[in-house]
Amino acid sequence: MVVGDLALELDTIVIGSGPGGYVAAIRAAQLGKKVAIIEKDNIGGVCLNVGCIPSKALINAGHRYLEAQTSEQFGIKTSKVEIDFAKTQKWKDEQVVGQLTSGVEMLLKKNKVEIIKGSAFFNDTNQLRVVNGDDAQSYTFKNAIIATGSRPIEIKGFKFGGRVIDSTGALNLKEIPKKLVVIGGGYIGSELAGVYANLGTEVTILEGESKILSAFDNDMIKLVVDNFKQKNVEIVTNAMAKEAKETDNGVEVVYEKDGKAETIEADYVLVTVGRRPNTDDLGLQMAGVELDERGLVKVDNQGRSSQKHIFAIGDVTKGPALAHKASYEAKVAAEVIAGKNAEIDYVAIPAVCFTDPELATVGLTEAQAKEQGFTVKVSKFPFGANGRALSLNQTEGFVRLVTEKDTGLILGGQVAGVGASDVVAELGLAVEARMNIEDLSLTIHAHPTISETIMDASELSLGLPIHI
Template sequence: MVVGDFAIELDTVVVGAGPGGYVAAIRASQMGQKVAIVEKEYIGGVCLNVGCIPSKALISAGHRYQEALDSSVFGVSTENVSLDFSKTQEWKDKQVVGKLTSGVEMLLKKNKVEILRGEAYFNDGNTLRVMTESSAQTYTFNNAIIATGSRPIEIKGFKFGGRVLDSTGALNLKDVPKKLVVVGGGYIGSELAGAFANLGTEVTILEGLDTILNGFEKDMVKIVEKNFKKKGVNIVTKAMAKEAVETDNGVTVKYEVNGKEESIDADYVMVTVGRRPNTDELGLEACGIEMTDRGLVKVDEQGRTTAGHIFAIGDIVPGAALAHKASYEAKIAAEAISGKKVAVDYRALPAVAFTDPEIAMVGLTEKQAKEQGLDVKAVKFTLAGNGRALSLNATEGFVRLVTTKDDNVLVGAQVAGISASDLIAELSLAVESGMNAEDIALTIHAHPSLGESVMDAAEAALGMPIHM
């Protein structure tokens, strides 16, 4: 190994080029800082390469396949429908992931961010090494933003490899499996279970809790469960996964329910029980950075660690492990380094599960609001009353607004149904801006559109519904 014999000076260094890191680097450069970004594997991080983006590509492919198999409700007959999964994977990798990651690299270069390939290790609070297989270079820095993300948790009895997959492995399968067991029914497990079910796989979900998609409202989850049942997905709750035993042609998954041991055979088992922060091989202890018991970095409202001039964002800090949260925190940290008086505010942080149908929420639920002492009401408008949903043959779901009783201020919202991931954006803006139901109701929405359901829900919250 060739080691650099002198230290190169940097103003701000960003470690990790995922949706937190690359956004931080670009914003820091825009604020006049001299910036370098260190990445050991993927420009764009897990999200763009082996997470959020490729999973949505497979979800979309599954929807197209199902529509091709049966669109008789529209009077469209289809025959001899086939799936070439190798072409699906090629489209996902080249036309979706490839374009996005090359685009991110172009944006970094356009914003004069120096890209350093290698693995970063902090020597102390102002020095780090960037190492490759053949060399190492030392850099000094005035400020740092750590955005190293997370990795899948491996559980006892389910060592990754062979027919035991993490989400990355499942996304890169060469063929659609005939049978798949998913251990963990959170949003990652449920999304990919739905994707493979749509592609023709017989799926079983093993969930340790009493419900899948924990954290979402029960009536939203019931709609997803109903659709899973239609697709033949078997959901086993309160199940403790014990062991995966590979066989000649597949894998046997052993699990326990109500004290009774059961087993199921499949082609593969995918484990999605959570993610672990990538903080253990960075040398953070040499910087005086304090950690939580879970290995997360302690930060203040600007993302500043106990080291003062070093910031941390994304999956390695407390809070939801969401790409858009990381990007938001990235801008706050970069601007804080430049002296702006900024601070994080998560009250309008949306959460989305790209299931069938999609479910999304922002702000407080009715229960959470009441627990905080707010006097609120919740009003729901079903998509069955929306013209555009009817024309799409997608009337499952609803828009629900949680508003204060005295002045109808929106404190939270939940959407279940087609395009919930898009509809939640307007409601996030409304929560962020402190709007009330009248503000939304008086906003003219295009007709016919799914967005009208938000306006209809607002009118219902005011006690003057038109389409209910």
């Protein structure tokens, strides 16, 4: 091993180059700090390389394939629709992931951020070393931002490898499976189940709870469940996965339902039961950085850990493991390091699941608002009454506004249906800006668009609906 003789001096160091790390590095550099970023794998982290971005690329490919086979009602007839999955994967890797990751690397260099390859380990409160193969170098730093993200949880009886795959494996399969078992019906499991169902795979979802997508309201979940049924996806709830046994031709999955052991055969089994923070191999105890019982870094409202010059953001801190949360926290941490009086003060974080149909929520649900003591009014406008949804032949879904009854203050909202991932942004702004229902109703929305459902729902809340 080649080790640097002396520790090199750094000003601000960022560990991890995902949506938290690279945003923190760029913002800190923009604010005048000299920044270095450490990355042991690929620039862009999990999200850009093996998460958010490639999964959406495959979701889009699945939609295109399905639409090519089911467009006869529009007068469009096709025959012998085929998919070259190797070409699909090449497009995903080169044209989508490759373009984004190279773009991020270019932005880091443009902002004069030094890129250091390797794994970082803290030696003490102001020093770390970076190991890259046979080489190692120590660095001292004034400020550090931990943005190392998270990884899939491996469960007993389902050791990753071979035909037992995690989300990364599912995104990089060489062929479309004939049969796929998905363990865990949360965001990732449901999205990837939808990808392969659209590509013609026979999918079974095993969910330990009484329903899939439990973070969403029941009427939203039902839309996804009904869509899965149309594609012959079997959903087994209250099912406890026990073991995976590889065979000559695939894998046998043993699970327990109502006290009875069941076996199902598949080409692959995808395990998506959650993620754990990447804090266990950083030497944080050497730096005196405190963790909670889940291995998350304890931080204040500026992102500072128990060591005030060491910050943590994204999946390694408390809260939902979402890329946009990490990016938001990244900007706050960078601004604090640059001497600005910034702090984390978001009212709501949007959450989106890219299923069929899409589901999105921001702020409080009806149940949450009532739990917090609000007198609540709920207004629900169906996509079936929206001209754009009709023209797209995607009328499943609705917009729901949750408001305080007396003041009309917008407490939260949910969108289920085509374009929900984009439409929810307006509701996020409304919640963050503490708008009331009249603010939405008086905003002129372009016609015909899905976003008009927001205006229609607000008029419904005022008791003055036009289109319902």
